[in-house]
Amino acid sequence: MTLFSVENLSVEFATPDGTIKAVNSISFDIHPGECLGIVGESGSGKSQTFMAAMGLLPPNGRASGSVRLNGSEILNLAIPDLNQIRGSDVGMIFQDPLTALTPHLRVGEQMREVLQVHEGITGRAARQRCLDWLDRVRIDEAERRLDQFPHELSGGMRQRVMIAMSMLCSPRLLIADEPTTALDVTVQADILDLMAGLQKEQGTAIALITHDMGVVARMCDRIEVMRQGGFVESGSARGIFRTPKHAYTRSLLEAMPRIDAPDAPQVFETLAQPILRVDDVKVHFQMKIRGGLFGRKVPLKAVDGVSFDIRHGETLGVVGESGCGKSTLARAVLQLIEPTGGGVSWLGQPLVGLKRAELNKYRKNLQIVFQDPLASLDPRMTIAASMAEPLMTYRPDLTRRERKGQVAEMMERVGLERQLFNRYPHELSGGQNQRVGIARAMINKPKLIICDEAVSALDVSIQAQIIRLLRELQAEFGLAMIFISHDLSVVRAISNRIMVLYLGRVVELGDGETICSQPLHPYTQSLISAVPIPDPDIERSRGRIKLPGELPSPLDPSAALRFLPSRLAVGEVGYVPKLIETKPNHYVAEHDSLEVILAG
Amino acid sequence: MIAYIIRRLLIAIPTILVLIVASFFLMHFAPGGPFTSERPLPPQVLANIEARYGLDQPLWKQLYDYLFNIIVHFDFGPSFKFKDRDVNDIIAQGFPISFTYGSLSFLAATSVGVSLGIAAAIRHNTWIDYFAVGLGIAAQALPNFIMGPILILTFTLWLGLLPGGGWNGGQWQYLIMPVIALSTSYMGSIARITRSSMLEVMSSNFIRTARAKGLPTRILIWRHALKPTLLPVVSYLGPVFVYVLTGSVFVDMYFSTGGLGQAYVGSALSRDYAVLLGVTILYGTLTVVVNLLTDLAYAWFDPKIRY
Numbered sequence: 080m081t082l083f084s085v086e087n088l089s090v091e092f093a094t095p096d097g098t099i100k101a102v103n104s105i106s107f108d109i110h111p112g113e114c115l116g117i118v119g120e121s122g123s124g125k126s127q128t129f130m131a132a133m134g135l136l137p138p139n140g141r142a143s144g145s146v147r148l149n150g151s152e153i154l155n156l157a158i159p160d161l162n163q164i165r166g167s168d169v170g171m172i173f174q175d176p177l178t179a180l181t182p183h184l185r186v187g188e189q190m191r192e193v194l195q196v197h198e199g200i201t202g203r204a205a206r207q208r209c210l211d212w213l214d215r216v217r218i219d220e221a222e223r224r225l226d227q228f229p230h231e232l233s234g235g236m237r238q239r240v241m242i243a244m245s246m247l248c249s250p251r252l253l254i255a256d257e258p259t260t261a262l263d264v265t266v267q268a269d270i271l272d273l274m275a276g277l278q279k280e281q282g283t284a285i286a287l288i289t290h291d292m293g294v295v296a297r298m299c300d301r302i303e304v305m306r307q308g309g310f311v312e313s314g315s316a317r318g319i320f321r322t323p324k325h326a327y328t329r330s331l332l333e334a335m336p337r338i339d340a341p342d343a344p345q346v347f348e349t350l351a352q353p354i355l356r357v358d359d360v361k362v363h364f365q366m367k368i369r370g371g372l373f374g375r376k377v378p379l380k381a382v383d384g385v386s387f388d389i390r391h392g393e394t395l396g397v398v399g400e401s402g403c404g405k406s407t408l409a410r411a412v413l414q415l416i417e418p419t420g421g422g423v424s425w426l427g428q429p430l431v432g433l434k435r436a437e438l439n440k441y442r443k444n445l446q447i448v449f450q451d452p453l454a455s456l457d458p459r460m461t462i463a464a465s466m467a468e469p470l471m472t473y474r475p476d477l478t479r480r481e482r483k484g485q486v487a488e489m490m491e492r493v494g495l496e497r498q499l500f501n502r503y504p505h506e507l508s509g510g511q512n513q514r515v516g517i518a519r520a521m522i523n524k525p526k527l528i529i530c531d532e533a534v535s536a537l538d539v540s541i542q543a544q545i546i547r548l549l550r551e552l553q554a555e556f557g558l559a560m561i562f563i564s565h566d567l568s569v570v571r572a573i574s575n576r577i578m579v580l581y582l583g584r585v586v587e588l589g590d591g592e593t594i595c596s597q598p599l600h601p602y603t604q605s606l607i608s609a610v611p612i613p614d615p616d617i618e619r620s621r622g623r624i625k626l627p628g629e630l631p632s633p634l635d636p637s638a639a640l641r642f643l644p645s646r647l648a649v650g651e652v653g654y655v656p657k658l659i660e661t662k663p664n665h666y667v668a669e670h671d672s673l674e675v676i677l678a679g
Numbered sequence: 680m681i682a683y684i685i686r687r688l689l690i691a692i693p694t695i696l697v698l699i700v701a702s703f704f705l706m707h708f709a710p711g712g713p714f715t716s717e718r719p720l721p722p723q724v725l726a727n728i729e730a731r732y733g734l735d736q737p738l739w740k741q742l743y744d745y746l747f748n749i750i751v752h753f754d755f756g757p758s759f760k761f762k763d764r765d766v767n768d769i770i771a772q773g774f775p776i777s778f779t780y781g782s783l784s785f786l787a788a789t790s791v792g793v794s795l796g797i798a799a800a801i802r803h804n805t806w807i808d809y810f811a812v813g814l815g816i817a818a819q820a821l822p823n824f825i826m827g828p829i830l831i832l833t834f835t836l837w838l839g840l841l842p843g844g845g846w847n848g849g850q851w852q853y854l855i856m857p858v859i860a861l862s863t864s865y866m867g868s869i870a871r872i873t874r875s876s877m878l879e880v881m882s883s884n885f886i887r888t889a890r891a892k893g894l895p896t897r898i899l900i901w902r903h904a905l906k907p908t909l910l911p912v913v914s915y916l917g918p919v920f921v922y923v924l925t926g927s928v929f930v931d932m933y934f935s936t937g938g939l940g941q942a943y944v945g946s947a948l949s950r951d952y953a954v955l956l957g958v959t960i961l962y963g964t965l966t967v968v969v970n971l972l973t974d975l976a977y978a979w980f981d982p983k984i985r986y
Contacts, residue, residue, distance in 0.1 A: 162895060165892065166891060167893055178883065178884040178885060181903045182981065182982065183907065184902070193894075196893060197893060244892070
C-alpha cells in the first residue's frame with residue numbers, strides 16, 4: 080500500500096520568454112513510514128515537484144499528471160479541498176526557518192491556528208498540545224517560547240518550531256525541503272536526529288529534498304536522483320552509494336567533499352619565514368542595549384585575540400559556526416575593518432594603523448573572494464571591466480590592448496569562455512560569477528588570497544570545480560590562501576592546516592589530518608562528529624558527541640568559558656583559556672575533560 | 680517604549696527651536712517688509728509703526744522677544760496686517776477647520792486606498808485588479824487644484840446638489856467636496872503602494888508556510904499578510920497626514936472654507952511675519968509629532984522593532 084503516489088507529473092511555468100518545463104513526467108511512490116530522498120542540484124525541479132503536488136506553485140505554474148494520497152487524487156484540487164489535506168495529512172517544512180515563519184505572530188499563535196483549522200481545538204487544550212509538541216522536538220523552556228516571536232529564537236530553534244508545527248496533526252507524510260541547509264553543522268545533526276526519531280516513533284513518512292549527499296546518507300531508505308526535471312537514477316540508499324549506475328550520480332558523489340577524504344592536502348613542510356603574521360588581533364563592536372533613558376553599550380567581542388601565521392604557498396582553513404567571527408577576522412586581517420587591538424604584519428611590515436593610500440600599495444598582494452558572487456560584482460560593469468579594474472589601479476603602464484589580453488588570458492585560466500567577455504554579472508550563473516570573482520582577485524598575481532565562504536552558495540559539482548581551480552592556481556602562482564568556511568568537509572579538501580574558531584577565539588589549530596581524525600578539543604570533536612559523511616554505512620555507525628545546550632550568545636560573558644567550567648565554578652569569569660602546544664604545531668585551547676562538559 | 684518616547688520628545692525641542700530660528704532669519708532676510716508698499720509711507724509714520732511692533736530693535740533682540748513670548752506666554756504676537764487680531768486668534772479660527780476636513784480626507788484616502796490596493800492584489804490579473812490600478816492611476820493624476828473646479832462644475836453648477844463653498848460650522852454638505860478634492864490623489868498613491876506591497880508579501884516564504892498549513896484564504900490574508908503589507912504604507916501615511924493638513928490652500932480658495940491654508944499663503948504674500956512664523960511652527964511641531972506616531976506604529980506592525 081503506497082501512501083503517496085506520483086504518476087507522470089509535469090510542471091510548467093509560463094514566462095515572458097515562453098513556457099519553461101521544470102519537471103518532466105516523473106513517477107514515484109512513498110510508502111508509509113519510509114524516508115525517501117530526492118537529490119539534485121539547484122534547478123533540477125526537486126522542490127517544484129512537491130510544490131506542484133501540494134498546490135503551492137506560484138500563479139504562473141501549471142501541473143499535470145496525477146498525485147494520489149492514500150489512493151485519492153489531490154493534484155489541482157480546489158483550494159478549500161486542498162486545505163483539508165495540507166497541514167493535516169501532509170506537513171511541510173522549508174529551508175529558511177526565519178522567513179518561513181510569520182514574523183509578527185507569536186510562536187504559540189502560529190501553532191494554535193493549525194489545530195483550530197483542522198481539528199477545531201482551541202483554548203487550553205490547544206495550548207497543551209502545542210506545549211507537548213515543543214517538548215517532543217526538545218525545545219527548552221517551551222512555555223516561554225509560545226509567547227515569543229520567531230526572530231527571538233535561534234535558527235535551530237526556529238526549525239524545531241517548524242517541525243513541531245507541521246507535526247501537530249500527526250501527518251502521515253512530512254515533506255522536508257532542504258530542512259537543514261541554512262543551519263550550522265551541529266544544529267543540522269540535531270535536526271536530522273529529531274526527524275529520524277519522529278519517523279521511527281510516529282511512523283511518519285518523510286520526503287527529504289536536498290542537495291547534500293551526506294544528509295541523504297544519514298537519513299534515507301531510498302533515493303531518487305533528479306536532474307533537469309527528470310529522474311536519472313533511483314534505488315536503495317546503500318545501492319546508490321555503493322554502485323551508482325548513472326554517470327551523473329557518480330559525478331555527484333565524487334564532487335562531494337569528504338571529511339575523511341584520503342586525497343586531502345597534507346602537512347605543509349617548509350622552512351621559509353611566514354609572509355603574514357597575525358598577532359593577538361581583536362575586533363570589538365559596541366552593541367547598543369536597551370535599558371535606561373539612553374540605553375547603554377556593551378562590547379561584542381567578535382574576534383578576541385586571534386594569532387596565526389601563514390607561509391608562502393600554504394593554505395590555512397578557518398572553520399567555525401555562524402557568529403564565531405571568521406568573516407570579521409578576514410576583514411580585520413585585510414584592514415577592511417580596523418582591528419580594536421593586536422597587530423597584522425605583511426612580510427615584516429605592520430599593516431595596522433596605515434593610512435588608506437599606504438594600505439593600497441599592499442592591497443595588490445592581498446586579495447579576497449567573497450561568498451555571494453553576484454552581489455560582490457558591480458552590476459553595471461561588464462565582467463571584463465570588473466576583472467580589468469585591478470590592472471588599471473596597479474598596472475597603469477599597460478595599454479588597453481595589453482589589459483584586454485591579460486583579462487582574456489585570466490578568463491581562459493579560470494575556465495570562462497571568451498564570448499562572455501562583455502556580459503554582465505546577472506547574465507551569468509553563480510559558478511561563472513564566482514570564477515569572475517576569482518579572476519578579479521588573481522589577475523595581479525597576489526601573494527595572499529582570502530576566500531570567505533567562496534564556494535558556500537554553489538552547487539556541489541560547481542563547488543568541486545572551483546576548489547580544483549583554486550588548488551591549481553595556488554600551485555601555479557605559489558600563493559598563500561586563507562580559506563574560510565562553515566563546511567568542514569570543504570575546508571578539509573583544500574587546507575594544509577585548519578584553525579577552529581569558537582566565539583572569536585581559537586580553540587584548536589593544527590594540520591588538517593590531525594584536526595579531522597584526532598581532534599583534542601571537545602568543541603572540535605563535537606563539530607567533526609556532526610559533519611555528515613556521504614556513505615550510509617559509515618555515517619549510520621558513527622557516534623556523535625553532543626554538547627549540551629545551544630550555542631551561547633557572544634554577549635554572554637560566561638560563554639567564552641563554556642569549555643572550562645572549572646574556572647567558572649571558582650568565579651574566574653574573566654579568565655582567558657590559553658592556547659597550548661600539545662604536539663609540535665598542534666595548538667589546543669585549555670579545556671576541561673569531555674566528560675565534565677557533557678555532564679553540563 | 681516610554682523611555683523612547685521621552686527621548687524623542689526631548690530631541691523634538693532643539694529641532695523646533697532650530698526651525699523657529701531658521702524661519703525667523705529667512706523671513707527677515709527676504710527683501711521688503713510688512714509695511715513697505717508701492718506708495719511709501721512718510722518716514723516718521725513708518726518709524727512709529729515699526730517701533731510699535733518692535734521692528735526697530737536689533738534682530739537678535741527681536742528674536743529673543745519672540746522666543747520669550749512663545750515660551751513664557753505661549754503668545755505668537757500680533758498680526759502685522761490685521762490690526763486688531765493676533766496670531767493665536769488666527770490659528771484658533773483656521774486650524775480647527777483645516778484639521779476637520781484634513782483628517783476626514785486622511786481617513787478617506789487611507790481606507791479607500793488600502794481597500795482598493797488589497798482587492799487588486801488578491802484578485803491579481805483579473806478585471807478587479809485592472810479596474811483598481813486604472814482608478815489608482817487616474818486618481819493620482821488629479822491633484823486637489825484640478826479636482827476642486829471639476830467637483831464644483833459637476834455637483835454645484837451642473838447637478839445643483841451641493842453648496843459651492845463656505846463652511847457653515849462643518850455641516851456634511853459643505854464637507855463632501857473639500858474632502859474628495861483633497862483625498863483623491865493620495866488615495867491613488869496609497870492604493871498603488873498597498874497593491875504592490877501585498878503582492879510581494881503574498882509571494883513570501885511565510886505565506887507559503889501558511890498555505891502549507893492548510894489555512895483558509897481569509898485567515899491567510901487578514902492574520903498573516905495584512906500587517907507586513909501595511910508596513911510600507913504606514914511610512915507613506917505620516918507625510919500624507921502632514922500634507923493634507925498643510926496643503927489645503929487650494930481647497931480653502933476654491934471652497935472658501937476659511938481654513939488655515941489661505942491665511943498661511945496670504946501672510947506670505949503680505950509679509951505678515953508673525954502669522955507666517957506662527958503657522959510654520961505649528962506645522963513643524965505637527966510634523967515632529969506625526970513622525971513619532973509613525974515610528975510607534977512601526978513597532979506595532981513589526982515586532983522586530985523595539986524601542
